[in-house]
Amino acid sequence: MACPKLFLSCLLLQLMSSFLVPEVAHGRGLKVGFYQKACPNAEAIVKEVIGQVMSVAPSLSGPLLRLHFHDCFVRGCEGSVLLNSPDNHSEKDARPNHSLRGFQTIDRVKTALEKACPGIVSCADILAIVARDVVVATGGLFYDVETGRRDGNVSSMKEALNDLIPATANITTLKTDFAKRGLSVKDLVVLSGGHTIGTSHCRSFSERLYNFTGQGDPDPTLDPNYIARLKLSCKPNDQTTLIEMDPGSVRTFDIKYFELIAKRRGLFTSDAALLDDSQTKAYLDFQIKTGGSTFFKDFGVSIMKMGRIGVLTETAGEVRKVCSKVN
Numbered sequence: 001m002a003c004p005k006l007f008l009s010c011l012l013l014q015l016m017s018s019f020l021v022p023e024v025a026h027g028r029g030l031k032v033g034f035y036q037k038a039c040p041n042a043e044a045i046v047k048e049v050i051g052q053v054m055s056v057a058p059s060l061s062g063p064l065l066r067l068h069f070h071d072c073f074v075r076g077c078e079g080s081v082l083l084n085s086p087d088n089h090s091e092k093d094a095r096p097n098h099s100l101r102g103f104q105t106i107d108r109v110k111t112a113l114e115k116a117c118p119g120i121v122s123c124a125d126i127l128a129i130v131a132r133d134v135v136v137a138t139g140g141l142f143y144d145v146e147t148g149r150r151d152g153n154v155s156s157m158k159e160a161l162n163d164l165i166p167a168t169a170n171i172t173t174l175k176t177d178f179a180k181r182g183l184s185v186k187d188l189v190v191l192s193g194g195h196t197i198g199t200s201h202c203r204s205f206s207e208r209l210y211n212f213t214g215q216g217d218p219d220p221t222l223d224p225n226y227i228a229r230l231k232l233s234c235k236p237n238d239q240t241t242l243i244e245m246d247p248g249s250v251r252t253f254d255i256k257y258f259e260l261i262a263k264r265r266g267l268f269t270s271d272a273a274l275l276d277d278s279q280t281k282a283y284l285d286f287q288i289k290t291g292g293s294t295f296f297k298d299f300g301v302s303i304m305k306m307g308r309i310g311v312l313t314e315t316a317g318e319v320r321k322v323c324s325k326v327n
């Protein structure tokens, strides 16, 4: 903010805004290469472990990317999604998080890091670096990850239930929920592109097949041919079957999921909703027309913004020794 003439009032404004807007919410204290001095091999160690995991269990790419998103949207990116609670009331225990996987991989990365640099690399940063590494491992573009997050020591099932966006969200809810976290409409459509990898349980979209308005009807906005195909795998009340969100390219980070949404084959109402806003629809159309000319780069920018949500830095929080427990 440049203040040539009204210097005093401008200074006052700056002071006021620094009180009104919590600095942590904007990722202050994060930087690319935060561990360069204290643990120079940190990112190389994460990359190595993720490489090993991907070679034997490539289906963990989706779950590992999703963990970072679910961490950031509840209490900010401070590792609360990883905490266990003795009375089953942590974020993990909230129903939308029952389908999260990949915790053992995070523990494996943490063990390797603790061996090399004890007490240095936070679990929240591990989630952010791992998310990048699975994007790259599935064919996405490398992006720099800001680090320097510290771990929180609170994890609440109630907050997860309140703060995670349901698959039934419409475009208004999606935009509002992203805006609340400082994320734009563009970030919404770009980050929804994360659904290019991974799977979903039938239960996450089954009302679109069987009971959209409570009258036993399907969702009219979902392609009827796709509904017929999905019904072959997903019977009513199926709790276990996994469906590829981007069939045929479920382990490849690409723009095929955008193509599916445009063909009315996006699995969730929240994906289909991207056709209901002129800006998100224009983004989809542009990526499809240009073969994803900017998607990969955009993803790196938007996920960096996501990674700044509500972070704890400097003296706040702690660096957990074990990701599932506070020190």
Ligand code: HEM
Residues within 6 Å of the ligand: 061, 062, 063, 065, 066, 069, 099, 101, 165, 166, 167, 168, 169, 174, 191, 192, 194, 195, 197, 198, 199, 200, 201, 202, 203, 204, 268, 270
């Ligand atoms: C915009 C709001 C979003 C909603 C409503 C949403 C909802 C969902 C749902 C319901 C599932 C399936 C869970 C299951 O049944 O197993 C899922 C999976 C997934 N989501 Fe999202 N999601 C959203 C945004 C994001 C974002 C921003 C990312 C990452 C950048 C992401 C990454 C993933 C991935 C990778 C999977 C697959 C997980 C796996 O393979 O187990 N999602 N999402």
